[in-house]
Amino acid sequence: MFARRTLDYFFLQMMKEHAPSTLRNRDPILDVLKRVLPSEGLVLEVASGSGEHASYFAQHLSGLTWQPSARDADDRASIRAWAEDVGSENLLDPVDLDVLNQQWPVEKATAIVCSNMVHISPWQVSVALIAGAGRILTAGGVLYLYGPYKINGTHTAPSNKAFDENLRNRDPEWGIRDLENVITEAAVHGLAHVETVAMPANNQSVIFKRS
Numbered sequence: 001m002f003a004r005r006t007l008d009y010f011f012l013q014m015m016k017e018h019a020p021s022t023l024r025n026r027d028p029i030l031d032v033l034k035r036v037l038p039s040e041g042l043v044l045e046v047a048s049g050s051g052e053h054a055s056y057f058a059q060h061l062s063g064l065t066w067q068p069s070a071r072d073a074d075d076r077a078s079i080r081a082w083a084e085d086v087g088s089e090n091l092l093d094p095v096d097l098d099v100l101n102q103q104w105p106v107e108k109a110t111a112i113v114c115s116n117m118v119h120i121s122p123w124q125v126s127v128a129l130i131a132g133a134g135r136i137l138t139a140g141g142v143l144y145l146y147g148p149y150k151i152n153g154t155h156t157a158p159s160n161k162a163f164d165e166n167l168r169n170r171d172p173e174w175g176i177r178d179l180e181n182v183i184t185e186a187a188v189h190g191l192a193h194v195e196t197v198a199m200p201a202n203n204q205s206v207i208f209k210r211s
Contacts, residue, residue: 041110051079134189
């Protein structure tokens with residue numbers, strides 16, 4: 001029995017994906033989330049990636065139920081592996097969510113959190129994310145976006161300009177977005193821009209609220 005548990009643990013660890021930036025950005029993000037998220041309710045994390053953020057935030061936001069999601073099955077396996085390590089009762093099993101689908105597996109949420117997806121996907125994915133937030137967020141619900149943005153059409157740092165060029169070389173549909181375009185699109189779906197918070201490594205926390 002001990003050998004079986006050891007083997008299961010080994011395979012679980014093998015499923016874990018690691019995002020190198022997680023350790024340096026999770027605490028600054030958490031500081032903002034503690035301030036802008038409601039004290040209770042369901043948080044849908046869109047594009048949870050490796051699951052490192054989900055496991056960390058769920059531990060530190062115990063009044064909230066944290067629902068991770070990922071379109072990729074390998075990502076969902078990694079999310080489960082990280083969740084198994086922390087054992088947070090408020091961290092749910094990840095759901096299969098493609099924002100381009102009109103029918104999301106979560107019908108209502110108090111908040112939506114999405115990190116580092118807007119610039120690493122086509123613009124229509126961001127439009128679908130925002131439209132989905134408009135559909136499922138309850139009144140007063142929060143949409144939190146994290147990542148790099150251009151402000152007033154200008155990159156906030158030379159490194160962001162180089163990163164943007166790299167993204168567009170990898171896929172012409174990717175790239176750092178103009179924050180004003182995101183704010184305009186959000187308004188169409190009943191999401192008012194509340195604030196933008198400058199973050200480490202030339203990233204931004206962008207907060208919207210459902211009317």
